[in-house]
Amino acid sequence: MEVRQAVLDELIAHAREEAPIECCGVLVGSARRIERAVRARNELGSPTRYLIDPADQIAAMKSARERGEAVVGFYHSHPSSSPAPSETDRAEAAYAGHCYLIVSPGSATESPQVRGFRLQDSGNFVPMKLVPIP
Secondary structure: OEEEHHHHHHHHHHHHHHOOOOOEEEEEEOOOEEEEEEEEOEOOOOOOOOOEOHHHHHHHHHHHHHOOOEEEEEEEEOOOOOOOOOHHHHHHOOOOOOEEEEEEOOOOOOOOEEEEEEEOOOOOEEEEOOEEEO
């Protein structure tokens, strides 16, 4: 999946700003490319779980539709763990076929990371390659 470098930068910035709680948001673009990220509030305010504010999600979906785009996925951060789906992520993911990006904001000794996964109908996440583009 192609992803704008500006989107990756935005996800890392959002994760750093929200730490120690998980940040979250909506990914907008097309079947082949993530064009932009729309920040959302984490209704849980938790360092280990997130729930995208429904009003923020609806607004992002409406905005995408008005611009001729589509919601292609979602993102959230793992402020103190690796950017891999947790058991909670697997249990609570609801949009099969969509991509899920997980951000680890890094630290003084670790670089930030963003990893992508596609949710299958079975409820499992499959790693997907992210190709940064300008």
